[in-house]
Amino acid sequence: MASFHMRYFGCSAIAIRNYLSNISNEPNKFLDEFINDYIALQPQFEEIEKEVIKENRIQNKSINVFPESIKRLHENYNEYLGNITNKSLKPLNLNLNSLLNLFSNFANSILARNKRSSENADDIHDLNISNLSLNALLKLFLIISDNTFNDECSKIIKEIISIVSEKILIDNNSGDYGEYMLRNNFLEKLALFILYLDENDIKEFIKPFVDNFQCSKEMNDFLSKFVSVGFNNEKYHQFWEVWDIFYENIKECSKSNSHYSSEIIKTYLLNWPYWPSDFFDWKGLNEKESSFFHKICVDMGSNLAVLDSIAKFLNGIGYEKYFNDGVTWVNLILENNKFTNKEIEGRTIDNLETYMDKYIIKNYDLINKDINTKGKIITILDFLIDNGSNPSYLLKENL
Numbered sequence: 001m002a003s004f005h006m007r008y009f010g011c012s013a014i015a016i017r018n019y020l021s022n023i024s025n026e027p028n029k030f031l032d033e034f035i036n037d038y039i040a041l042q043p044q045f046e047e048i049e050k051e052v053i054k055e056n057r058i059q060n061k062s063i064n065v066f067p068e069s070i071k072r073l074h075e076n077y078n079e080y081l082g083n084i085t086n087k088s089l090k091p092l093n094l095n096l097n098s099l100l101n102l103f104s105n106f107a108n109s110i111l112a113r114n115k116r117s118s119e120n121a122d123d124i125h126d127l128n129i130s131n132l133s134l135n136a137l138l139k140l141f142l143i144i145s146d147n148t149f150n151d152e153c154s155k156i157i158k159e160i161i162s163i164v165s166e167k168i169l170i171d172n173n174s175g176d177y178g179e180y181m182l183r184n185n186f187l188e189k190l191a192l193f194i195l196y197l198d199e200n201d202i203k204e205f206i207k208p209f210v211d212n213f214q215c216s217k218e219m220n221d222f223l224s225k226f227v228s229v230g231f232n233n234e235k236y237h238q239f240w241e242v243w244d245i246f247y248e249n250i251k252e253c254s255k256s257n258s259h260y261s262s263e264i265i266k267t268y269l270l271n272w273p274y275w276p277s278d279f280f281d282w283k284g285l286n287e288k289e290s291s292f293f294h295k296i297c298v299d300m301g302s303n304l305a306v307l308d309s310i311a312k313f314l315n316g317i318g319y320e321k322y323f324n325d326g327v328t329w330v331n332l333i334l335e336n337n338k339f340t341n342k343e344i345e346g347r348t349i350d351n352l353e354t355y356m357d358k359y360i361i362k363n364y365d366l367i368n369k370d371i372n373t374k375g376k377i378i379t380i381l382d383f384l385i386d387n388g389s390n391p392s393y394l395l396k397e398n399l
Contacts, residue, residue: 165208269309311351
């Protein structure tokens with residue numbers, strides 16, 4: 001049973017990290033001490049929390065679980081907590097109660113489940129996090145990740161990513177809203193973290209996800225976060241670096257006919273459902289990316305999700321930059337692959353009809369002068385006619 005406070009951890013972890021950065025002139029040093037001092041108490045805290053939940057269930061009580069657990073933790077480990085207070089908090093004029101209240105207010109579960117790797121651990125890099133639960137790792141990442149960090153934080157972030165990449169890509173059907181929100185906030189924060197890295201560092205941090213790539217809902221969620229974050233941040237070079245790193249994974253995934261294979265390809269081709277309806281140009285798209293889409297049409301065109309995505313793309317965010325390139329892309333797909341009528345989705349036909357109508361009106365003279373361009377147009381219109389498109393029949397007649 002997930003704790004009530006789990007539901008709010010995504011935002012609260014970020015708030016706690018920001019708070020810790022503001023209360024000290026040496027936030028990284030304090031954060032190291034903070035994690036080392038409190039991480040050892042997580043197992044005890046969760047045991048206390050289970051006891052309170054059990055009391056509620058068996059004795060039909062309605063105890064407020066998190067505050068009661070904090071209270072009992074303080075009572076049971078008062079001497080140990082006092083030592084922590086003297087060592088870490090006193091120099092900052094922050095007492096234990098105020099820190100515990102801070103955690104309570106943010107509905108935090110103390111940081112993560114773990115014990116120190118040794119009794120004399122003084123630095124964050126001495127922590128052994130290999131046995132942490134997935135949720136604990138996600139919480140820890142949300143607290144310590146930032147676009148500026150020291151070497152110790154960098155080491156533990158890499159280790160967290162390495163471990164999490166093996167676990168989070170496995171389908172999670174628990175149905176728990178709190179766990180869903182925690183994973184969602186982690187993926188969003190991780191995408192933001194990676195996009196703010198130096199381009200030369202991205203591959204090292206993202207490699208575990210490349211190595212553990214799966215055609216799954218979770219992988220599609222992860223890629224979607226890059227599109228979402230990239231839309232709102234001007235980190236375009238980093239975005240395309242990430243996309244290039246995942247290219248071979250997506251290519252392999254395109255050979256599968258699974259539902260999530262199609263969803264991943266659509267996300268990868270920026271067929272994202274949350275673009276504004278009147279959005280026809282994204283600053284992250286440049287002329288040089290034309291070769292990226294051309295290559296996908298050649299390498300992955302046998303998957304219908306590519307045709308569907310390209311058709312939508314040319315009527316949406318790709319309209320301004322790649323309107324004229326689209327005819328070559330669509331022709332490549334249709335020349336190299338044969339699709340049955342039953343396979344084609346209605347929206348794909350609708351989007352191609354709309355695009356071809358606009359293209360022919362805009363380039364009518366060119367089409368009638370250039371035999372190569374006209375041949376591509378005829379190939380696309382014949383495909384649409386074969387799939388029941390009456391407007392395409394009329395367009396062909398008028399050429």
